[in-house]
Amino acid sequence: xxxxxxxxxxxxxxxxxxxxxxxxxxxxxxxxxxxxxxxxxxxxxxxxxxxxxxxxxxxxxxxxxxxxxxxxxxxxxxxxxxxxxxxxxxxxxxxxxxxxxxxxxxxxxxxxxxxxxxxxxxxxxxxxxxxxxxxxxxxxxxxxxxxxxxxxxxxxxxxxxxxxxxxxxxxxxxxxxxxxxxxxxxxxxxxxxxxxxxxxxxxxxxxxxxxxxxxxxxxxxxxxxxxxxxxxxxxxxxxxxxxxxxxxxxxxxxxxxxxxxxxxxxxxxxxxxxxxxxxxxxxxxxxxxxxxxxxxxxxxxxxxxxxxxxxxxxxxxxxxxxxxxxxxxxxxxxxxxxxxxxxxxxxxxxxxxxxxxxx
Amino acid sequence: xxxxxxxxxxxxxxxxxxxxxxxxxxxxxxxxxxxxxxxxxxxxxxxxxxxxxxxxxxxxxxxxxxxxxxxxxxxxxxxxxxxxxxxxxxxxxxxxxxxxxxxxxxxxxxxxxxxxxxxxxxxxxxxxxxxxxxxxxxxxxxxxxxxxxxxxxxxxxxxxxxxxxxxxxxxxxxxxxxxxxxxxxxxxxxxxxxxxxxxxxxxxxxxxxxxxxxxxxxxxxxxxxxxxxxxxxxxxxxxxxxxxxxxxxxxxxxxxxxxxxxxxxxxxxxxxxxxxxxxxxxxxxxxxxxxxxxxxxxxxxxxxxxxxxxxxxxxxxxxxxxxxxxxxxxxxxxxxxxxxxxxxxxxxxxxxxxxxxxxxxxxxxxx
Numbered sequence: 001x002x003x004x005x006x007x008x009x010x011x012x013x014x015x016x017x018x019x020x021x022x023x024x025x026x027x028x029x030x031x032x033x034x035x036x037x038x039x040x041x042x043x044x045x046x047x048x049x050x051x052x053x054x055x056x057x058x059x060x061x062x063x064x065x066x067x068x069x070x071x072x073x074x075x076x077x078x079x080x081x082x083x084x085x086x087x088x089x090x091x092x093x094x095x096x097x098x099x100x101x102x103x104x105x106x107x108x109x110x111x112x113x114x115x116x117x118x119x120x121x122x123x124x125x126x127x128x129x130x131x132x133x134x135x136x137x138x139x140x141x142x143x144x145x146x147x148x149x150x151x152x153x154x155x156x157x158x159x160x161x162x163x164x165x166x167x168x169x170x171x172x173x174x175x176x177x178x179x180x181x182x183x184x185x186x187x188x189x190x191x192x193x194x195x196x197x198x199x200x201x202x203x204x205x206x207x208x209x210x211x212x213x214x215x216x217x218x219x220x221x222x223x224x225x226x227x228x229x230x231x232x233x234x235x236x237x238x239x240x241x242x243x244x245x246x247x248x249x250x251x252x253x254x255x256x257x258x259x260x261x262x263x264x265x266x267x268x269x270x271x272x273x274x275x276x277x278x279x280x281x282x283x284x285x286x287x288x289x290x291x292x293x294x295x296x297x298x299x300x301x302x303x304x305x306x307x308x309x310x311x312x313x314x315x316x317x318x319x320x321x322x323x324x325x326x327x328x329x330x331x332x333x334x335x336x337x338x339x340x341x342x343x344x345x346x347x348x349x350x351x352x353x354x355x356x357x358x359x
Numbered sequence: 360x361x362x363x364x365x366x367x368x369x370x371x372x373x374x375x376x377x378x379x380x381x382x383x384x385x386x387x388x389x390x391x392x393x394x395x396x397x398x399x400x401x402x403x404x405x406x407x408x409x410x411x412x413x414x415x416x417x418x419x420x421x422x423x424x425x426x427x428x429x430x431x432x433x434x435x436x437x438x439x440x441x442x443x444x445x446x447x448x449x450x451x452x453x454x455x456x457x458x459x460x461x462x463x464x465x466x467x468x469x470x471x472x473x474x475x476x477x478x479x480x481x482x483x484x485x486x487x488x489x490x491x492x493x494x495x496x497x498x499x500x501x502x503x504x505x506x507x508x509x510x511x512x513x514x515x516x517x518x519x520x521x522x523x524x525x526x527x528x529x530x531x532x533x534x535x536x537x538x539x540x541x542x543x544x545x546x547x548x549x550x551x552x553x554x555x556x557x558x559x560x561x562x563x564x565x566x567x568x569x570x571x572x573x574x575x576x577x578x579x580x581x582x583x584x585x586x587x588x589x590x591x592x593x594x595x596x597x598x599x600x601x602x603x604x605x606x607x608x609x610x611x612x613x614x615x616x617x618x619x620x621x622x623x624x625x626x627x628x629x630x631x632x633x634x635x636x637x638x639x640x641x642x643x644x645x646x647x648x649x650x651x652x653x654x655x656x657x658x659x660x661x662x663x664x665x666x667x668x669x670x671x672x673x674x675x676x677x678x679x680x681x682x683x684x685x686x687x688x689x690x691x692x693x694x695x696x697x698x699x700x701x702x703x704x705x706x707x708x709x710x711x712x713x714x715x716x717x718x719x720x721x722x723x724x725x726x
Contacts, residue, residue, distance in 0.1 A: 060606040069605055072598040159440075167719045168445045170646050178629065180655065186629055265594040270648050271622065276440050277469060278592030322599040323606035328561040328570075328588035 039294040040306040042349035046342045047313040054320035061323055068199050072268065074289075074315025075202035076261045080282070081289035081307035082213050083254035088290055089217075089230045090250055091299025092147035096136055097258035098283030099158025100129050102276060104259035105173060105266030106162050112174040118191045121174075122263055129259030130252045132158070137248030155283070159276040166274040173266040196264030205264070206308065209257065214304040226250060230299035289314055292342060294350075313342060424682035429459055432677050433482035434670070435475050435492040436466040437519070437564060443618060443644060443666060445716035447518075450670030453713070458678045463487075470563055472496045479503040482512075489513045489677030493531075494521035495564030501525065513680045513689070517669045519565055527680075530672045530692045532664040534565065537696045538572020538616065541641070541662065544698065545573065545614055548639040548659055551581035554612035555603060557589050557620040557642075559596060569616040569643065582612075589620045597623040604631060611638060618644030621661055625652035645699070645707055645715060653704045661704070663697040667714045 026034075035041045055062035080097055087094050104125050112121040136154055140147040175191040188197050196202055217223035225246045228236040237243045266272050293310025295302030317338050321331055434451060436444060451462050463482070467474035475492070476499055482490050483506055490507055494500055494516045504514045504525045513527055520529040545554055554577075558570050570586060577584050587603055589596040600613065600623045613628065615621040621642025627633070628640045629652055640658040642649075649661055672692055679688030699707070711718035711726045718724060 058606055060608070063605065066602065066605040069598060069601045072594070072601070076594075163440055168440060168442050168448075169716050169719070170442045172647050178626075180629060180657075185632060265592075269594040269597050269623075270626070271593055271646065273593045273619070274440070274442060275591075277438070278595075281591045281595070318595075318599070319602045322587065322602035325555070325585050325587055325603060325607060328558050328586045331561075331588045 036349060039301075039303045040309050042346045043293055043306065043309050043313060043342065046345055047309055047316060050313065050316050050320065050338075054316065054323075058320070058324055061320060066319070066323060070315055070319045071200070071203050073319050074311040075206040076196075076265055077282075077285055077289050077314065078206045078308040078311035079202075079209050079257050079261050080286035081293065081311050082210050082304050083257035084286050084290045085293070085295045085302045085304050085307045086213065086217070086226060086250040087147070087247075087254050088295050088297065089226050089299060089302040090247055091230045091233070092140060092247060092250070093287070093297075094136060094151045094251060094254045094258075095148065095283060096132065096151040096154035096158060097254060097286060098276075098279035099155040099162075100132055100255050100258035101262040101265070101282050102274065102279035103158045103162045104129055104262035105272045106166050106171070106274065108263050108266075109171055109174055109272055110165065118175045122195065122260075125263060126256050126259045130256045133252035133255030134248060136255065137244075137251035140251070141244040141247040155279075159279060162274045163276070166272070168274055170274065171272040173270055173272050176267040176270040178270065192267050196267035197270075202264055202268070205260070210304055210308045213253075217302075217304055222246070222249070227301065230301070285314060288339065292339065292346070294346065314339075424678075426682050428488075428681070429461060430488040430678060430681055431461045431463070432489040432491065432674060433463045433465065433478075433485075433487040434517075434673075435478045435482065435490065436464065437470045437472075437475060437493050437495045438468060439464060439466050440468050442646075442716060444518075444670075446667040446714055447670035449713035449716070449719070450667040450672075451674050452670075454671045454674035454678070458674070460488075460674065460678060462674065466492075470495060470565070472499045476500065476503055479507075483507045483510060486510075487512055488681060489515070491515045491517050491530075491673040491677065492526075493517055493519035493565065494524050494526065495519045497521050497523065513677055515673045515676060515689075517673050518666075519568075527689045528676065528691045530676070531669050531694050532696060533693065534568035535572040535575075537643075537662060537664065538569035538574075539576045540572075540696055540698075541569070541614065541616075541643075542573040542576020544641065544660060545577065545584075545612060545639075546580055546582050548641070549582050549612040552611040553583045553585070553607070553609065554614060554639075555607065555610055556584050556586045557596075557600060557603075557613070557615040557617075557624065558586065559589050559617040559620050560591055561586075561588050563617075566617045573614070573616065589615075589623065593619045593623065596620050597626055600624055600627045601630070604633075613638065613640045615642035617642075618646050618649070621658075622646045622649045622652075625649055625658045628652075629655075629657045645704075647717065650704050650707045653699065654701060654708050656701050660698045660700050663695075663699055665694040665697070665714075666716070668692070668694045 036045065060066055084094060084097065107128055108121055108125040111124050112118055116124065132154060136151055139145050139150045175189060176197060178186045178188060180186050192198070194201055217226065225236065225241045228239070228241055229243050229246050233243055289310035290302070290307045291297060291310070292313055293303060293306030293308070295306060317335060321334055326334060438444065448464055455462050465478045472495065479490065479492060479500065480503055483503065490512060492500060492514070501524055507514050508525060516524065516526045516529045518531040519534060520531065556570055556573055558566055561567060574584065574586070587599070589599040596619045600620065604613070604627055613624045615624050621644060624640045624642055626648065628638060634657060641660040643662045645661060645663055652658060653661055676688045676690065707715060709725060710723050712723040713719065713721070714723070
């Protein structure tokens with residue numbers, strides 16, 4: 001694959017099938033080979049293997065009840081990672097999503113506390129987050145500060161701002177209250193059900209957002225320009241791509257999504273916790289999901305569907321280890337080894353793919 | 360509320376809890392120490408506040424203590440941004456306003472001992488008038504403490520202690536002992552069967568000793584336990600505890616040693632209606648949701664350790680140390696191990712205050 005090929009990620013999600021030449025000639029083996037050598041193929045296989053392993057070793061794993069819990073591990077992460085992929089393809093990175101994730105629910109709290117009803121407050125909050133993306137984008141693309149440093153700056157600034165505004169107090173998230181009826185069952189409000197706390201709410205958001213972004217990446221001029229800028233910025237500029245605009249726009253998307261996720265996760269946990277140590281771990285998970293899913297840290301190529309699967313992989317791993325009741329001291333060790341192992345398989349399959357010239 | 364009432368209430372709270380366990384020579388000694396320290400502090404504060412002229416001179420404290428110097432105290436902390444310490448900072452602010460001192464809140468956000476040592480050394484180099492620090496490492500702070508003391512700077516430990524360090528006194532909860540007490544409580548609630556112990560981040564100096572204490576109390580008993588890590592972010596802690604429950608529905612109790620996991624335990628109990636199945640739950644600290652769910656009967660207990668006092672009292676002691684020219688001021692204070700249940704948590708829900716980190720305004724307001 002040449003990095004500048006705009007269709008680099010096209011095979012994702014099966015969308016590429018109709019584009020393939022004569023289908024009659026494809027044997028099942030060829031199909032399997034094609035799947036395996038897709039950018040998302042190897043991590044899909046690893047994830048499926050992990051699911052099979054946990055299902056066989058823990059009876060409680062493959063149940064609808066645990067499926068619902070599993071969703072809370074990866075759906076929001078997939079949205080965050082999806083936004084990050086767009087920037088990483090650009091050859092940029094956004095660390096400030098941790099800060100936005102932390103700050104957005106607090107901003108929502110302040111706006112809603114000012115008498116604005118919940119849904120407009122969400123929209124306003126996300127618009128402010130988009131504005132933070134504009135700042136990141138302008139400082140990076142126009143003023144020329146490296147995006148790692150720009151967004152490290154906004155990350156700290158937002159974390160600090162959150163602590164200042166909240167007086168470092170943990171707050172209750174507006175609209176998230178859970179009521180318990182006389183028979184002991186608990187009930188959610190409509191707002192909470194839609195924005196994060198409903199069983200399938202984050203899944204629906206994630207699937208819709210990932211689908212839109214995958215289409216944007218593989219089927220629109222915006223996606224094509226994004227990949228072009230990440231592959232060779234000068235060539236892209238000379239070909240007439242508005243490089244700065246592309247980068248700023250991707251920062252805006254990334255920040256907006258982080259704001260949405262911040263709100264949804266606060267609704268789900270009913271709390272706004274101003275502790276930056278939580279946002280830093282969320283940030284690392286999001287970047288990990290994107291990279292595990294097959295996006296290059298160096299830029300030029302990546303896949304949104306892959307980020308979704310990368311998040312699913314991390315979610316299955318964390319859920320499986322938790323449901324297994326792994327001893328606290330061993331958890332990080334298992335997590336680390338599993339991630340390394342998965343990436344080794346990823347890299348190996350990637351090498352095979354390049355040699356075979358497929359994908 | 361006068362200052363005397365506040366301190367008396369503090370003493371009552373502590374003794375109310377102590378009364379639940381049998382009196383031992385140790386606990387009696389602890390009660391006496393506490394009464395002397397808190398009572399002494401209260402006497403000083405009360406005398407100060409009651410003198411009419413003192414109100415006008417509140418910024419200096421010179422009319423009572425004969426010193427007009429504005430002392431500067433440095434509080435080094437291991438998790439400077441953790442909401443747990445919000446009431447602690449309020450306590451420092453209040454004491455400083457009362458005594459005309461200033462303070463600096465510094466250290467590490469992530470329990471990074473090297474960063475804390477640097478902050479400590481900076482305070483020594485800057486000739487602070489006193490340093491307070493949670494001793495979260497057995498050795499790292501010995502040399503800085505010795506250096507500070509040699510320079511005439513008093514050093515206190517708060518929140519976490521290491522008795523081998525040369526610090527003058529410790530103000531806070533004994534983390535390991537608090538864990539043991541929780542273990543005893545767990546045994547009483549679940550005499551036999553399996554229970555889960557949750558910890559946000561294993562190895563963190565402010566929570567690991569609690570789980571070690573709980574384990575030491577449960578070892579060898581008919582109550583079997585597992586220890587599970589839940590993560591740093593609250594939503595993640597909630598997911599982990601929910602997953603754990605899916606895989607361990609025969610468990611009879613879920614307990615946690617940090618504020619986030621405790622909230623998540625109660626939320627899980629509520630979500631799956633586990634009280635109907637007789638599952639017990641408990642933990643530490645008082646987040647707003649923890650308080651509400653405990654009052655609603657979704658758990659058995661949470662442990663309050665009065666973080667406000669962990670800032671207020673060290674400031675008071677450091678000030679008195681100077682004001683009395685080293686004759687007085689220094690005393691160990693156990694800020695307690697206060698088990699709150701469905702009934703006793705109620706006043707926490709109906710009020711907002713600096714004492715529990717639920718408001719930054721002065722005084723206690725009804726919420």
